[in-house]
Amino acid sequence: MRLSYPADVKIIQVPCTGRVDILHLLNAIEDGADGVYVAGCLEGECHYLAGNLKARKKVEYVKRTLTEIGIEPERVEMYNLSSAQGARFAEIANEMVEKIKGLGPTPVKSNTAA
Amino acid sequence: MIVADRKSLKEILAMVEDDKKILIAGCKGCVTVCNTGGLKEVEILASSMKIARKKQGNDIDIDINVLERQCDTEYVAGIKDTVEDYDSVISLACGVGPQFLSEMYKDQTFYPGVNTTFFGGATEHGVWEERCAGCGTCGIHNFGGLCPIARCAKSLMNGPCGGSSNGVCEVNKDIECIWDSIVRKKMDAGKIEDLMGVKGIKNWKTARDGGPRKSIREELVQGNI
Amino acid sequence: MSELKSGSNLEKVLNAGHFAFTGECGPPKGANVTHLKEKLNHLKGKVDAVNMTDNQTAVVRMSSLAGSVLMIEEGLEPNFQMVCRDRNRLAMMSDILGAYALGIRNMLCLSGDHQTFGNHPDAKNVHDIDSMQLISMVKKMRDEGKFLNDEDIDVPPKMFIGAACNPFADPYEYRVYRLANKIEAGADFIQTQCIFNMDKFRDFMKKVVDMGLHEKCYILAGVTPMKNAGMANFMSKFVPGMDIPDSLVKRLKSVDKKDQSEEGIKFALEQVEEFKEMEGVAGVHMMAIEWEHMVPEIAERAGVLPRPVV
Numbered sequence: 006m007r008l009s010y011p012a013d014v015k016i017i018q019v020p021c022t023g024r025v026d027i028l029h030l031l032n033a034i035e036d037g038a039d040g041v042y043v044a045g046c047l048e049g050e051c052h053y054l055a056g057n058l059k060a061r062k063k064v065e066y067v068k069r070t071l072t073e074i075g076i077e078p079e080r081v082e083m084y085n086l087s088s089a090q091g092a093r094f095a096e097i098a099n100e101m102v103e104k105i106k107g108l109g110p111t112p113v114k115s116n117t118a119a
Numbered sequence: 120m121i122v123a124d125r126k127s128l129k130e131i132l133a134m135v136e137d138d139k140k141i142l143i144a145g146c147k148g149c150v151t152v153c154n155t156g157g158l159k160e161v162e163i164l165a166s167s168m169k170i171a172r173k174k175q176g177n178d179i180d181i182d183i184n185v186l187e188r189q190c191d192t193e194y195v196a197g198i199k200d201t202v203e204d205y206d207s208v209i210s211l212a213c214g215v216g217p218q219f220l221s222e223m224y225k226d227q228t229f230y231p232g233v234n235t236t237f238f239g240g241a242t243e244h245g246v247w248e249e250r251c252a253g254c255g256t257c258g259i260h261n262f263g264g265l266c267p268i269a270r271c272a273k274s275l276m277n278g279p280c281g282g283s284s285n286g287v288c289e290v291n292k293d294i295e296c297i298w299d300s301i302v303r304k305k306m307d308a309g310k311i312e313d314l315m316g317v318k319g320i321k322n323w324k325t326a327r328d329g330g331p332r333k334s335i336r337e338e339l340v341q342g343n344i
Numbered sequence: 345m346s347e348l349k350s351g352s353n354l355e356k357v358l359n360a361g362h363f364a365f366t367g368e369c370g371p372p373k374g375a376n377v378t379h380l381k382e383k384l385n386h387l388k389g390k391v392d393a394v395n396m397t398d399n400q401t402a403v404v405r406m407s408s409l410a411g412s413v414l415m416i417e418e419g420l421e422p423n424f425q426m427v428c429r430d431r432n433r434l435a436m437m438s439d440i441l442g443a444y445a446l447g448i449r450n451m452l453c454l455s456g457d458h459q460t461f462g463n464h465p466d467a468k469n470v471h472d473i474d475s476m477q478l479i480s481m482v483k484k485m486r487d488e489g490k491f492l493n494d495e496d497i498d499v500p501p502k503m504f505i506g507a508a509c510n511p512f513a514d515p516y517e518y519r520v521y522r523l524a525n526k527i528e529a530g531a532d533f534i535q536t537q538c539i540f541n542m543d544k545f546r547d548f549m550k551k552v553v554d555m556g557l558h559e560k561c562y563i564l565a566g567v568t569p570m571k572n573a574g575m576a577n578f579m580s581k582f583v584p585g586m587d588i589p590d591s592l593v594k595r596l597k598s599v600d601k602k603d604q605s606e607e608g609i610k611f612a613l614e615q616v617e618e619f620k621e622m623e624g625v626a627g628v629h630m631m632a633i634e635w636e637h638m639v640p641e642i643a644e645r646a647g648v649l650p651r652p653v654v
Contacts, residue, residue, distance in 0.1 A: 035169050279473070280455045283513045317528065
């Protein structure tokens with residue numbers, strides 16, 4: 006199974022999405038990422054019981070923060086899939102990239118040069 | 120502990136909208152425990168503010184510093200060498216913090232980044248509830264160990280009022296009627312007589328009504344050694 | 345006849361063993377004296393005293409003290425209501441003295457609905473003392489002639505002291521004890537919350553009589569005639585401490601909309617008839633909410649007219 010997904014996506018591996026922190030998501034946006042998403046295990050299937058559920062709540066927190074600032078909350082998403090769903094992984098990557106392309110580049114640009 | 124909620128980003132951003140370089144000062148005391156003003160929350164606020172300012176095309180330089188406690192002058196003194204380097208300082212400590220800071224550093228502006236709400240504790244992970252009103256004359260043992268001054272919306276000493284329904288306060292469904300709990304506890308224990316008669320009128324002089332309060336432990340005061 | 349505490353008409357009527365009949369009137373949302381007097385005129389000669397509510401449901405209205413005085417000018421006897429929400433002990437004691445000086449002889453001591461129900465939900469509430477303590481304070485002022493701080497009062501206010509009781513609030517088993525506490529604190533008479541659940545009220549009164557409370561205090565049963573099924577639904581849902589049985593709602597709905605008010609009045613009249621015979625009940629407090637003009641007809645049909653002159 007040789008599935009391709011867009012080169013726009015940079016993957017950061019964590020042992021469990023429970024390790025993902027609000028700050029990781031915020032810092033990515035702060036540093037200019039156009040979007041960031043978390044791919045966790047299927048709900049109910051977390052090896053650590055609730056890591057993926059906690060991750061979803063953190064994603065929701067960041068969505069609220071972006072909304073407050075006036076940035077599209079869709080730039081941050083949570084997805085659930087199992088490690089056996091390679092095709093779904095590629096599909097999600099494509100879906101997210103398409104969505105971000107639709108939203109356009111991030112409005113978070115440093116003006117330090119100016 | 121003292122519980123606080125962070126102010127909205129919008130409100131905080133408006134406070135420092137003209138500033139280019141600020142400090143966000145956290146506190147390792149109560150606000151760390153209630154996840155409002157500890158290291159994590161300071162970092163989150165800093166990142167959120169930088170995102171917002173970058174979006175406006177108006178970058179802001181933010182340093183962070185989490186003090187041991189902002190309610191002790193010795194720790195507040197810890198930022199004396201750098202505090203004047205900033206256009207302003209946001210404190211994520213309870214209401215005590217920005218005041219101790221303001222009193223020590225008269226030329227700097229300190230903004231409260233949180234709304235200090237109550238004295239309470241965590242009833243479950245992520246949920247804090249009020250337990251004490253700091254009235255200065257504790258009598259919780261008279262009410263089955265449950266404080267009606269802090270926990271009854273009308274601070275009734277002889278409750279429950281006519282609005283108590285199914286254990287819920289008339290003010291809203293999310294508020295427990297503490298008098299319902301007091302009465303049931305006493306009835307279950309067969310001690311209804313504890314609730315007979317009129318509980319006397321309270322002396323509010325020991326509460327905030329008597330003016331700002333001070334506690335002095337003579338044995339610790341060193342000024343007169 | 346025992347010695348009178350205040351000499352109010354209501355006290356004299358109850359003391360003489362008559363079945364009391366009191367009314368209620370909310371002051372205007374403004375200084376419209378004409379409208380207030382119109383409402384009061386409907387009640388003239390039809391009731392023994394009229395409750396003048398104190399910012400009821402935490403909505404700002406003309407002060408109950410001023411409303412009570414205007415009532416006296418109209419030739420009716422006020423039952424001056426005072427809530428603990430809006431005044432501290434200083435304001436309460438001075439208003440009690442003022443009320444007495446202006447001829448007010450009955451007062452009803454209440455906690456007050458929480459301000460979040462009203463039209464100034466951002467207000468700070470007071471609750472310096474609670475309703476139980478207010479009762480004991482008025483009694484101390486009257487019987488000992490002393491302020492709370494034990495200083496003497498130069499001409500103490502001789503009030504007939506009223507208190508409220510809601511048998512339909514929770515915890516039900518405690519309500520009769522709370523009533524006992526109010527009587528011990530100094531309540532001379534009680535006006536209950538509007539009664540709709542008669543089964544529960546019968547049970548409550550049995551407990552009251554078993555404890556002998558009716559011998560220490562006059563208990564007036566609260567009656568509110570329903571204007572229609574919609575009002576019953578609204579009160580059931582939105583008014584704190586209301587117990588409106590489905591059977592009553594069904595009964596109102598069972599008749600044509602235009603006949604629902606008559607059905608509501610019929611239910612109220614049946615209640616009054618039962619209260620006349622119920623042991624421990626000394627009278628009825630008729631709360632015809634914004635329906636003052638119906639009180640003469642209700643009083644007439646209830647057979648409580650003419651009111652006794654004592």
